[in-house]
Amino acid sequence: MFTRPIASTTLIFCLPLACCFFLFLLGPLSASEYSSPQDLGRIQERALAGNPEYQYRLGLIYGEGKGVPRDPESAFYWFSKAAEQGHLESQVNLGAMYAMGVGVERNFMHAAHWYRMAAERGHPEAQNNLAILFEEGLGFAVDMEQAVLWYSRAAKQGHPEAQYNLAQLFLEGDVVAPDPQAALDLLIAAAEGGYVPAQYLAGYLLEQGHGVDQNPRRAAAFYMMAAERGSPPAQLNLGLMYLTGQGVSQENVLAYKWFVLALYQGVEQAAEAMHLAELQMTPGQIAEARRLAEQWVLQKQAE
Secondary structure, eight states, X not given: OOOOOXXXXXXXXXXXXXXXXXXXXXXXXXXXXXXXXXXXHHHHHHHHTTOHHHHHHHHHHHHHTSXXXXXXXXXXXXXXXXXXXXXXXXXXXHHHHHHHTSSXXXXXXXXXXXXXXXXXXXXXXXXXXXXXXXXXXXXXOOOHHHHHHHHHHHHHTTOHHHHHHHHHHHHXXXXXXXXXXXXXXXXXXXXXXXOHHHHHHHHHHHHHTSSSOOOHHHHHHHHHHHHHTTOHXXXXXHHHHHHHTXXXXXXHHHHHHHHHHHHHTTOTHHHHHHHHHHTTOOHHHHHHHHHHHHHHHHHHHHO
């Protein structure tokens, strides 16, 4: 049976728990097109007249603080008005605010109510978040059958986090029959959708061959995706692949670069890996690797 292993001296497997609904928080707060000063009065007028779309837009404006001071309580008020009229995104945002205690006292039962309302209407984010509540026993008793049901519905719609969460259940094999290949398929879909934990985990499975065919070259490609997005364990494991020439050409300078970046983010095993690499490197190569690591950090800070 596959379990979530802890970090070892050669590989890191430290992934977040499934309870990630807080990442959604207020939902798609791209309110800039709604928040110019000349538009705000018109939006407020229509929201006060009871138009749910404009109530939602006003909630976004207050939630993000576009053109007005950020005001979570007002955001909650307007999302509530819209959600009660059946506005789908407002229902999801209201669930997230109750789940996080943003603009309102935290209440998982109320969060579950609004997530379910939106989930039953097919909203994939709400389906994933509802599944998390069932898995974690927040607002409900733990119910893994319901968790699997809602993860599956969201995953079928291409929701990357749901694909990742469902994949972990297939790997653990406690509530569904273990199926590493199905898990890998889900992880690859989530990885290609840009979900960094899935990129790392797909790389790990392909490197180690946990119930799937080992494919070091493909593993390195997924590690690279996650490493470039700043995943410390992926940076360490990618560095190890460069150090040993597994799945990639053997490149001590690139290996050391990734070790430096992983250590910078607190991965203690990277220090030992750096020492091993230094035994095979010249001072000039070490300096070049550090320069590349610094350049990478500066590029990310500028993005």
